[in-house]
Amino acid sequence: MRRSADVVVIGSGAAGLSAALGLAATRNVLVVSAGSGSTPWAQGGIAAAYGDDDPLDHAHDTEIAGAGFCDPRTVRALVEEGPQRLAELIALGARFDRDSDGSLSRTLEGGHDRHRVVHAGGDASGAEVHRALHQAVQLAGVRTVTGRAVGLIKSGFGQIAGVLVEEDADVSQIDARAVVLATGGIGNAYLASTNPSTVRGDGIALALQAGASLVDMEFVQFHPTALFTGDSTGQLPLVTEAVRGEGAVLRDVAGRRIMTDVHPRADLAPRDIVARAIESTMRRDGCEHVWLDARSIPEDTIRRRFPTVLASCRRIGVDMLSEPIPVAPAEHFLCGGIRTNRDGATDVPGLYAVGEAAGGGVHGANRLASNSLLEGLVFGRRVATALTLDLPAASYGQPSWLTLGEDREPDRIRAILTEHAGIRRDGAGLQTALDELESAGDGPLATVARTVVAAAITREDSRGCHWRSDHPRTDERWNRHLVIRLDEEGRPAVRQLLQSAAT
Numbered sequence: 001m002r003r004s005a006d007v008v009v010i011g012s013g014a015a016g017l018s019a020a021l022g023l024a025a026t027r028n029v030l031v032v033s034a035g036s037g038s039t040p041w042a043q044g045g046i047a048a049a050y051g052d053d054d055p056l057d058h059a060h061d062t063e064i065a066g067a068g069f070c071d072p073r074t075v076r077a078l079v080e081e082g083p084q085r086l087a088e089l090i091a092l093g094a095r096f097d098r099d100s101d102g103s104l105s106r107t108l109e110g111g112h113d114r115h116r117v118v119h120a121g122g123d124a125s126g127a128e129v130h131r132a133l134h135q136a137v138q139l140a141g142v143r144t145v146t147g148r149a150v151g152l153i154k155s156g157f158g159q160i161a162g163v164l165v166e167e168d169a170d171v172s173q174i175d176a177r178a179v180v181l182a183t184g185g186i187g188n189a190y191l192a193s194t195n196p197s198t199v200r201g202d203g204i205a206l207a208l209q210a211g212a213s214l215v216d217m218e219f220v221q222f223h224p225t226a227l228f229t230g231d232s233t234g235q236l237p238l239v240t241e242a243v244r245g246e247g248a249v250l251r252d253v254a255g256r257r258i259m260t261d262v263h264p265r266a267d268l269a270p271r272d273i274v275a276r277a278i279e280s281t282m283r284r285d286g287c288e289h290v291w292l293d294a295r296s297i298p299e300d301t302i303r304r305r306f307p308t309v310l311a312s313c314r315r316i317g318v319d320m321l322s323e324p325i326p327v328a329p330a331e332h333f334l335c336g337g338i339r340t341n342r343d344g345a346t347d348v349p350g351l352y353a354v355g356e357a358a359g360g361g362v363h364g365a366n367r368l369a370s371n372s373l374l375e376g377l378v379f380g381r382r383v384a385t386a387l388t389l390d391l392p393a394a395s396y397g398q399p400s401w402l403t404l405g406e407d408r409e410p411d412r413i414r415a416i417l418t419e420h421a422g423i424r425r426d427g428a429g430l431q432t433a434l435d436e437l438e439s440a441g442d443g444p445l446a447t448v449a450r451t452v453v454a455a456a457i458t459r460e461d462s463r464g465c466h467w468r469s470d471h472p473r474t475d476e477r478w479n480r481h482l483v484i485r486l487d488e489e490g491r492p493a494v495r496q497l498l499q500s501a502a503t
């Protein structure tokens, strides 16, 4: 079967659905999705500065969390356009939690200097965002194909001309003038992640193969508090940072506070700092987890604000109302990704990227909590606006098919990345990872793993969520982004870039 569309959006998370919705009235748009990604799992909410809050303060916190490595103009677009996108989401029917006076409830999360995060269903924000967007996209009549994008079609003139989709073991072709990769992060490349299994870096591998650049791939964020279930593989339940926002504190096995002497914001320090402190504590004490003590939070607040966390804890036999919660860091979010400009354009004509798959410079070296649903809404709309104004011309010339390989040993790849490119890294371990990945084939997980390791071994300093124990300080000589493309032999070639990360 051969189909066509003006624009194919790959992925049905916050970013992909926002892009599709923004295009529905003006373009023939089609969404290809392998299932739901991270969006419905998001707990804490959406950061948005409005009313008595100032978008510039939000920008400031974003840049501090990003360790001075964000692109200021991209951040500005995020914080200034964010409240408008949130209002539109509410107009679409998204129901956010409200205080007794009817105003939106806003909570505090790590790295924010004030209560700025709106939430839904207590800690089920992503599910509500996803529900509202999905319904709106359906009402707008956008076509959806359930399947996995396994290749891109490129014209003889180097322009993207369509997508190859695997549906029920058959591969079909969809011709398009533009393709938007909204495929999320790379959680499935690690043994344990908060992301579901659909989030495996396919879009990043597709972009790289098509000749696009990646940027900031070394900045992989580990969430400090995934629930320790005893089985540290696959998707782990999250204990949202908002639990700390409401007063929970981290303790070591002896019950001592972990964060008080580490950072002025203590348990609400930026995520990278909290994750490192937990990792060091676990290493020091030889433990597989630490404790998150939420017993100071009133019971009715926990029941109202954290029903998802309460239920996850119950499933492993922990009553968070009366007992501390066992938690450990887990892979959570890719701060870098496919290099784009502020409208999602990559350096390959006709190829766009948005959301967690994209590296447009919003997050710098470390994402600020609750900035990524917002990123999907804001930049999803921006890519739609760009493609409404200007659709790339139809492409000519003999097309070529660029298909993804297969990962024959996915668990081996995950184990290598987890061991050597986790929270704590060093040159020797990263070299071992590179060597071991040599024989891992050219499937998407192997490709993504190589790019993370190639960037991490090149960056000989520590900043944001990239922590090299052999180069533990931030070194100003490394005030540069790392851009990766495939060389002629199909290996990641790392280039250093002094200017902003965005194209």
Ligand SMILES: Cc1cc2nc3c(=O)[nH]c(=O)nc-3n(C[C@H](O)[C@H](O)[C@H](O)COP(=O)(O)OP(=O)(O)OC[C@H]3O[C@@H](n4cnc5c(N)ncnc54)[C@H](O)[C@@H]3O)c2cc1C
Pocket: 010, 011, 012, 013, 014, 015, 016, 032, 033, 034, 035, 036, 037, 038, 039, 040, 041, 042, 043, 044, 045, 046, 047, 125, 126, 147, 148, 149, 150, 182, 183, 184, 185, 194, 195, 196, 198, 199, 200, 202, 203, 238, 332, 333, 354, 355, 356, 357, 369, 370, 371, 372, 373, 374, 376
């Ligand atoms: C547990 C958890 C809690 C979080 N909490 C928050 C929070 O409170 N606030 C916040 O801002 N962020 C939060 N995040 C992060 C945020 O949810 C994600 O960064 C964001 O939802 C990513 O949206 P996205 O649209 O880019 O990708 P995703 O929502 O991950 O969607 C990716 C889509 O791409 C599809 N896909 C992937 N590969 C292919 C392929 N080859 N072919 C077809 N389809 C493909 C997937 O099926 C999916 O539909 C959380 C994340 C997790 C996992």
